[in-house]
Amino acid sequence: MLRYTLKRLLSLILSLLVASLVIFAAIEVVPGDPAQYMLGINAQEDTLNALREQLGLNQSVVSRYFSWVAGMVQGDFGVSYTYRTPVRDMVAERLWISLPLALYALALAILVAFPAGILAARKRGSFLDSTVMGVTQLGVAIPNFWFAMLMVLLFAVSLRWFSAGGFPGWDNGFWLAMKALTLPAIALSLQQASILTRVMRSSLLDTLSEDFVRTARAKGLSTGQALWRHALRNAMIPVLTIIGMQFSFLIAGGIVIENVFFLPGLGRLIFQSISQRDLIVVESVVMILVFAVIMVNFAVDLAYAFVDPRLRRRT
Amino acid sequence: MSLLSVENLSLSIHGTPILKDVSLSVEQGQIVGVIGESGSGKSMTAYSVLKLLPNGAEQSGKIHFDGKDLGAASEQNMCALRGNDISMVFQEPMTALNPVKTIGDQVAETILIHTDASRSEARAMAREALDRVELPADKFPLSRYPHELSGGQRQRVVIAMAIALRPKLLIADEPTTALDVTTQEQILKLLKRLVEEDGMGMILVTHDLAVVANLADHLVIMKNGEVVETGGADALFTTMKHPYTRALIAASGHVPARHEHESTEAPLLEVRDLVREYPTPRSGLFGAPGVFRAVKGVNFDIKQGESLGLVGESGCGKSTLTRAILGLEAAQGGSVLIDGAPIIRDGKVDRHVRQKMQVVFQDPYGSFNPRHKVSRLVTEPFFLLDEKPSPAERDAAIAEALESVGLKSEDQDKYIHEFSGGQRQRIAIARALIIKPKLIILDEAVSALDVSIRAQILDLLADLSARFGLTYLFISHDLSVVRAITDRVLVMKDGEFVERGETEAVFTNPQHPYTKALIQATPRLPETDAA
Amino acid sequence: AGGDVTVGLQLEPPHLDPTSAAAGAIDQVLYSNVFEGLTRFGPDGSINPGLAKDWDVSEDGLTYTFHLQEGVTFHDGTTMDAEDVKFSLDRARAEDSANAQKALFADIASVDVVDPATVKVTLSKPNGNFLFNMAWGDAVIVAPESIENIKTNPVGTGAFTFSNWVQGDQITLTKNADYWGEPAKLDSATFKFISDPTAAFAAVMAEDVDAFGGYPAPENLPQFEADPRFNVLIGSTEGETILSTNNAQPPFDNPKVREALAHAIDRQAIIDGAMFGYGTPIGTHFAPHHPDYVDLTGNSAYDPEKAKALLAEAGFADGFTTTLKLPPPSYARRGGEIIAAQLRDVGIETEISNLEWAQWLEQVFRGKDFGLTIISHTEPLDIGIYANPDYYFQYDSAEFQGVMAELNEATDPAKRSELLQKAQTIISDDYVNGYLFQLAQLSVVKANLVGIWENSPTQATDLTAVYWEE
Amino acid sequence: MPTAKLSRAMLFGAFLSLLFISAALLSFVWTPYSVETLDIANKLQKPSAAHWFGTDHFGRDIFSMIMVGARTSIAVALVAVGIGMLLGVPLGLAAAAKRGGLLDEMIMRGNDLVFAFPPLVIAIMITATFGPSATNAIIAIGVFNIPVFARMTRGAAISLWTRDYVLSARVSGKGAARISLEHILPNVANLLIVQGSIQFSVGIIAEAALSYVGLGAQPPIPSWGRMLAESQTMISFAPHLTVFPGMAILLTVLGLNLVGDGLRDYLDPKLRRSKT
Numbered sequence A: 001m002l003r004y005t006l007k008r009l010l011s012l013i014l015s016l017l018v019a020s021l022v023i024f025a026a027i028e029v030v031p032g033d034p035a036q037y038m039l040g041i042n043a044q045e046d047t048l049n050a051l052r053e054q055l056g057l058n059q060s061v062v063s064r065y066f067s068w069v070a071g072m073v074q075g076d077f078g079v080s081y082t083y084r085t086p087v088r089d090m091v092a093e094r095l096w097i098s099l100p101l102a103l104y105a106l107a108l109a110i111l112v113a114f115p116a117g118i119l120a121a122r123k124r125g126s127f128l129d130s131t132v133m134g135v136t137q138l139g140v141a142i143p144n145f146w147f148a149m150l151m152v153l154l155f156a157v158s159l160r161w162f163s164a165g166g167f168p169g170w171d172n173g174f175w176l177a178m179k180a181l182t183l184p185a186i187a188l189s190l191q192q193a194s195i196l197t198r199v200m201r202s203s204l205l206d207t208l209s210e211d212f213v214r215t216a217r218a219k220g221l222s223t224g225q226a227l228w229r230h231a232l233r234n235a236m237i238p239v240l241t242i243i244g245m246q247f248s249f250l251i252a253g254g255i256v257i258e259n260v261f262f263l264p265g266l267g268r269l270i271f272q273s274i275s276q277r278d279l280i281v282v283e284s285v286v287m288i289l290v291f292a293v294i295m296v297n298f299a300v301d302l303a304y305a306f307v308d309p310r311l312r313r314r315t
Numbered sequence B: 001m002s003l004l005s006v007e008n009l010s011l012s013i014h015g016t017p018i019l020k021d022v023s024l025s026v027e028q029g030q031i032v033g034v035i036g037e038s039g040s041g042k043s044m045t046a047y048s049v050l051k052l053l054p055n056g057a058e059q060s061g062k063i064h065f066d067g068k069d070l071g072a073a074s075e076q077n078m079c080a081l082r083g084n085d086i087s088m089v090f091q092e093p094m095t096a097l098n099p100v101k102t103i104g105d106q107v108a109e110t111i112l113i114h115t116d117a118s119r120s121e122a123r124a125m126a127r128e129a130l131d132r133v134e135l136p137a138d139k140f141p142l143s144r145y146p147h148e149l150s151g152g153q154r155q156r157v158v159i160a161m162a163i164a165l166r167p168k169l170l171i172a173d174e175p176t177t178a179l180d181v182t183t184q185e186q187i188l189k190l191l192k193r194l195v196e197e198d199g200m201g202m203i204l205v206t207h208d209l210a211v212v213a214n215l216a217d218h219l220v221i222m223k224n225g226e227v228v229e230t231g232g233a234d235a236l237f238t239t240m241k242h243p244y245t246r247a248l249i250a251a252s253g254h255v256p257a258r259h260e261h262e263s264t265e266a267p268l269l270e271v272r273d274l275v276r277e278y279p280t281p282r283s284g285l286f287g288a289p290g291v292f293r294a295v296k297g298v299n300f301d302i303k304q305g306e307s308l309g310l311v312g313e314s315g316c317g318k319s320t321l322t323r324a325i326l327g328l329e330a331a332q333g334g335s336v337l338i339d340g341a342p343i344i345r346d347g348k349v350d351r352h353v354r355q356k357m358q359v360v361f362q363d364p365y366g367s368f369n370p371r372h373k374v375s376r377l378v379t380e381p382f383f384l385l386d387e388k389p390s391p392a393e394r395d396a397a398i399a400e401a402l403e404s405v406g407l408k409s410e411d412q413d414k415y416i417h418e419f420s421g422g423q424r425q426r427i428a429i430a431r432a433l434i435i436k437p438k439l440i441i442l443d444e445a446v447s448a449l450d451v452s453i454r455a456q457i458l459d460l461l462a463d464l465s466a467r468f469g470l471t472y473l474f475i476s477h478d479l480s481v482v483r484a485i486t487d488r489v490l491v492m493k494d495g496e497f498v499e500r501g502e503t504e505a506v507f508t509n510p511q512h513p514y515t516k517a518l519i520q521a522t523p524r525l526p527e528t529d530a531a
Numbered sequence C: 001a002g003g004d005v006t007v008g009l010q011l012e013p014p015h016l017d018p019t020s021a022a023a024g025a026i027d028q029v030l031y032s033n034v035f036e037g038l039t040r041f042g043p044d045g046s047i048n049p050g051l052a053k054d055w056d057v058s059e060d061g062l063t064y065t066f067h068l069q070e071g072v073t074f075h076d077g078t079t080m081d082a083e084d085v086k087f088s089l090d091r092a093r094a095e096d097s098a099n100a101q102k103a104l105f106a107d108i109a110s111v112d113v114v115d116p117a118t119v120k121v122t123l124s125k126p127n128g129n130f131l132f133n134m135a136w137g138d139a140v141i142v143a144p145e146s147i148e149n150i151k152t153n154p155v156g157t158g159a160f161t162f163s164n165w166v167q168g169d170q171i172t173l174t175k176n177a178d179y180w181g182e183p184a185k186l187d188s189a190t191f192k193f194i195s196d197p198t199a200a201f202a203a204v205m206a207e208d209v210d211a212f213g214g215y216p217a218p219e220n221l222p223q224f225e226a227d228p229r230f231n232v233l234i235g236s237t238e239g240e241t242i243l244s245t246n247n248a249q250p251p252f253d254n255p256k257v258r259e260a261l262a263h264a265i266d267r268q269a270i271i272d273g274a275m276f277g278y279g280t281p282i283g284t285h286f287a288p289h290h291p292d293y294v295d296l297t298g299n300s301a302y303d304p305e306k307a308k309a310l311l312a313e314a315g316f317a318d319g320f321t322t323t324l325k326l327p328p329p330s331y332a333r334r335g336g337e338i339i340a341a342q343l344r345d346v347g348i349e350t351e352i353s354n355l356e357w358a359q360w361l362e363q364v365f366r367g368k369d370f371g372l373t374i375i376s377h378t379e380p381l382d383i384g385i386y387a388n389p390d391y392y393f394q395y396d397s398a399e400f401q402g403v404m405a406e407l408n409e410a411t412d413p414a415k416r417s418e419l420l421q422k423a424q425t426i427i428s429d430d431y432v433n434g435y436l437f438q439l440a441q442l443s444v445v446k447a448n449l450v451g452i453w454e455n456s457p458t459q460a461t462d463l464t465a466v467y468w469e470e
Numbered sequence D: 001m002p003t004a005k006l007s008r009a010m011l012f013g014a015f016l017s018l019l020f021i022s023a024a025l026l027s028f029v030w031t032p033y034s035v036e037t038l039d040i041a042n043k044l045q046k047p048s049a050a051h052w053f054g055t056d057h058f059g060r061d062i063f064s065m066i067m068v069g070a071r072t073s074i075a076v077a078l079v080a081v082g083i084g085m086l087l088g089v090p091l092g093l094a095a096a097a098k099r100g101g102l103l104d105e106m107i108m109r110g111n112d113l114v115f116a117f118p119p120l121v122i123a124i125m126i127t128a129t130f131g132p133s134a135t136n137a138i139i140a141i142g143v144f145n146i147p148v149f150a151r152m153t154r155g156a157a158i159s160l161w162t163r164d165y166v167l168s169a170r171v172s173g174k175g176a177a178r179i180s181l182e183h184i185l186p187n188v189a190n191l192l193i194v195q196g197s198i199q200f201s202v203g204i205i206a207e208a209a210l211s212y213v214g215l216g217a218q219p220p221i222p223s224w225g226r227m228l229a230e231s232q233t234m235i236s237f238a239p240h241l242t243v244f245p246g247m248a249i250l251l252t253v254l255g256l257n258l259v260g261d262g263l264r265d266y267l268d269p270k271l272r273r274s275k276t
């Protein structure tokens, strides 16, 4: 187990290094000058140069790469060109929205998907099953930004149960903040819940047809007991995989939703930073996201071992 | 009154009839063997008793257990019955256990479900049950997971689960088919002992006549969902006369007629000090990766025209040896020579040498690409030829190969799924024959076949060998088959040969204890010669 | 109490130093609220006294003596005096200055402290725009002690102090109790940044914001107008929206082609289609609300037949293909589609590419790699850009450059007026660019919120006089 | 019983998909109105006999735009899936053939890396570098299809490599490349078709999302996502502007998903075996 973990860690570090190179290189080729962006069309050439000097844009590519990576290792992600604040602080602040949002959406997805998937699997072929499958088909097919928009119109503009967007901050009370995240979380989780429901159902159906479930039934367990005690945990592996993949999507993929609800999350930070050519922020945030995704997958891998003792021994 | 009586049981699944008027009964302390070919409805009969039928099944007829009418029993009542009064042991020990729960939990679960026992009491009882199936506490603590056990050991866990509450009736559905002979023998002995100790009734389902012939008190022979004949086990060879029964008996003990052939002195295949190693996971964090020697420097020859058997229990290295001989995996030491030429030269397989041998694998279903027609399948070895045959030559070769294995040349335009298992194995042999190799390696080539089909294939092999002077390396864990078809035999254990010699000599007078154990464990029809 | 107000804005400031970035968003939050200059813009665009309560100009127009308001303190408690003014102006025009509008200070020769309440600014040549220049957000007076952290913690002299910035979301200002002038009526003001137009609509409708300055979706205004909860303010901006044309690139180097272009465009259709009717047609690069504006729209009246004839004359009877590069604002994106369709009618095919600002700056503004583009020039009184032959549309006219040189020297109002009108006519006659419309300032305000500027003489949301009725 | 129901759903899905594909094809030769001609005087008309789906803010016929937009969506998604298959499948086959080798490791880690990048961010970066266009949308979506297909192919191929028929082919002297082509590829084809139809629907949504944020096909070429984006401020007084493109996306994706699911069930050997 330890060796396995260490081996995974090594490949993880390598992945991160490669990722940092890819990100840096990709951003190097993006045309556009942050200084020009900041100073606008009336700026004079000497002003632009002065600013570039200030921002360290005149250094060589190699030295910029190394100082970036070296900084990151020490937890210093540099200072934003436009905001002139440490990227770390900016990210930390945004993370307090993106992360809870992702978790909230994931929790919603799981809360819906597990019961729905289990129920559909148990009552396979029934009206309930068809309904669940039909609804999830729709859930996958609806573009989430469109759905979000419709929700805003209904719940914020017409019914006025929620505010249209924005985030009051955690300081103003947990429930207020949660309320502000509710519509975005629903919008974000619709598709995920649908996918998860389907995976849950089919994975469960697969395990239900396994021999050991039959063994359990022969012991005198009812269908329901066999499902709960034996099938469910075995059905979790594909479900975990999907959850792992979804979590990365949820953290990073909320850009459009963050826009619709004008939430100051990480996704919007990237979007904004790219358009402002605040490249150091883009680099660092993407790097952090990649790191997060890789870590989540790592955690999911470890979770497999938790679910399945066969994986606990070294692989 | 019988413990279990099944009367006129009929069953259909989604409208397809599966069982027709099946009747049988089991008394206390009695072992009833249910025998029949694959697909004859043995398992379905067993499931009907437990009412564990697949979706869409409709059943009619009467099933009485211990005076209760199971047909009228509710699902709830059945749950109370299953595992408590009637238990079942399934065919596949590898998949019958939940991989994510400890064996202790799984055995204890039966007890927890049916009794008021506390957790610790249940665990104590589970321990007892495991002890009874000879899984002692010091070696097999309750905290073991199924993947930490061998197939035979897992099957014991399944049995422990089934007998934990000392049921009145135990249904064992092919409890040993997935196990090797020595393990099979142990399991069968165990079951017999349990019946004797507890006085329970048992249904033993199998397709292997030899397995039950010695064990069962009463036999039920099934074919196509019907019971064709029943009777006491002792009546098998005397009063049982149904043609199907006779055919089963004949096929089980079948010995193909083999013709004498002269073998030259020069060996066709020489295997010298062959070593095959697999890397094993590192031990500990900084430990070097270990190696596992699956084949430990073996030596043997096969002479032209000879049929050499290779026996040994599962995992002893037979297939590994095959792959090394075929040059599919590079050996770590030693050499393989065919007609004096090495199969692997400069790290590459020498196709001219490879042309001289072909192989037939075990699984008649997995041996063919389902997307190709038979003509394409059997001509695949042409790839080895330097000069590709012309279309006419090719057609002739296909026709010849198919006809020589008893198929028609028209069959070449069919797809593989249009053939039965036995036919498929014939096609596999046709494929091996098509480039006229000298040596054919048969790796468990008949193990997956029903007895009657197996008999046909063995006849075919004998016939081909006579006609073409073929040389066989015949690999099997089934000793009776090896005995029937080979001249000489090698006995393998843990990657080494422990005994070798003329087949008859080895079988009648085994020297090595392992060989003795193997032969002893092989189930045999009683009075085979009388048949 | 005066209450609180939440104002929606489309763009968030990148940082909070108005003197070192072009971003109008900084001024929208801070101008006049937190930072003040020597002079300041009034709601109608007039130049009023700011931190300078009055000033004397020497005869030759080279020396300006500013008399500062007394008792003014920065929000950090330090006093604002002549030293601070000198510091601010010198900083802006220094060698390594990062001031985006450095040109505003180009004519300053020296800044001298006469006494704590008096500053003397000497110009190298007369500049009729000097007082106007000093009203810009880029010329506000800053405290030397606060420069270090100005980008995150702006310290000014205004009626509001900066209190909090939740990046990506909002900035909060609170009333400055020690303000030197008329104190603010509101207790606090929050600026919420909502870039998505739909989100803006929802935020206003859900009353998450009390006012939205520079409302981005004109199509929604009729709805707000019909809603008794809201007032819609329609004012003017300094934004001349033009179809910028690359005068150095064939075929646009041919005046006939540019003239054809001008006649091919139906301004009203663009205003209706892109701006839902909001916007004033213009025929030259000048704000219609300016007293010196000349209406030259007739010069480039919509006449596709004439356009075709002109094209044929110029040798493009079969038309030609060019690029149309559009920056993000919706006036450009929507206007671009309409213009593309109109040009297609006279035979000119356009390849539209939608660009981000950074790309636009790189390709169009710096790289001059474009045929046509649509852009609103929002700087006040910026006709001077036509005198720079290196400016991205590359108009090079000796006559125009002469007029501008003369204008810069001139201080006599009548003379200036005449020169400005002449300049307008020259560029209109030369069909330098396609002149479309003056961008309207559209704001939605709660019905009982009073004092929000209707017009936008500079990019500011001056809240100092805003209050809730009742 | 469930099979009968499934195939009915699949037929419905096929009907929907075909509907949009034919609309796309038809749009090459005929649309009710030109989608390039603006008629601002007639803007924002409600659906009527003349304009079945009404007109947009420029007076264009929405029905015609949906037809041409189908073309954009389908083309972008199809080519992106094509890229994913063309590159991903060989990679997956190669990784499986040299299972456990360096190539395999590199391919799999590379895949992980692509998965780790937020898709929209990659799309934004590509457009920031090369400018927005349908081509770049294709690349952005295509890049993400590569690991999807590579992973799936590898997984399926690895299990096929242990089949006896592959061993037989090796005994016949065939090399890894040849075996991959002759034996592995045809046997993963079913899976690829199923996954292909699903990725196709994912591609449609992705194209819509990219166009929605302005990174897809550029005007005047209509695209469903951009139609949604451009009309959303008008949703409260001209809902038909967003309802039709929204429904178009929804129904197409739904149709393709149903087809994919149906195909999966139909081609699933487990289900097929019980039928024959």
Ligand SMILES: Nc1ncnc2c1ncn2[C@@H]1O[C@H](COP(=O)(O)OP(=O)(O)OP(=O)(O)O)[C@@H](O)[C@H]1O
Pocket (backbone or CB within 6 Å): B013, B018, B036, B037, B038, B039, B040, B041, B042, B043, B044, B045, B054, B207, D274
């Ligand atoms: N779930 C099912 N649905 C439909 N038909 C089935 C199902 N399970 C089994 N059958 C069919 O029922 C028949 C009897 O099957 P059964 O499993 O009882 O055979 P068996 O005698 O146990 O064979 P084997 O020795 O291979 O285990 C076969 O023809 C089989 O195809």
Ligand SMILES: Nc1ncnc2c1ncn2[C@@H]1O[C@H](COP(=O)(O)OP(=O)(O)OP(=O)(O)O)[C@@H](O)[C@H]1O
Pocket (backbone or CB within 6 Å): B278, B279, B292, B294, B312, B313, B314, B315, B316, B317, B318, B319, B320, B321, B477
């Ligand atoms: N690729 C491999 N890596 C590591 N160990 C292997 C590998 N293949 C086989 N082994 C091990 O080598 C030993 C011999 O395996 P082999 O398949 O040759 O057995 P066998 O005699 O053919 O058994 P069976 O009768 O079950 O086919 C076994 O212990 C097996 O676990």
Ligand SMILES: [Mg+2]
Pocket (backbone or CB within 6 Å): B042, B043, B044, B173, B174
């Ligand atoms: Mg069976």
Ligand SMILES: [Mg+2]
Pocket (backbone or CB within 6 Å): B318, B319, B320
């Ligand atoms: Mg083997």
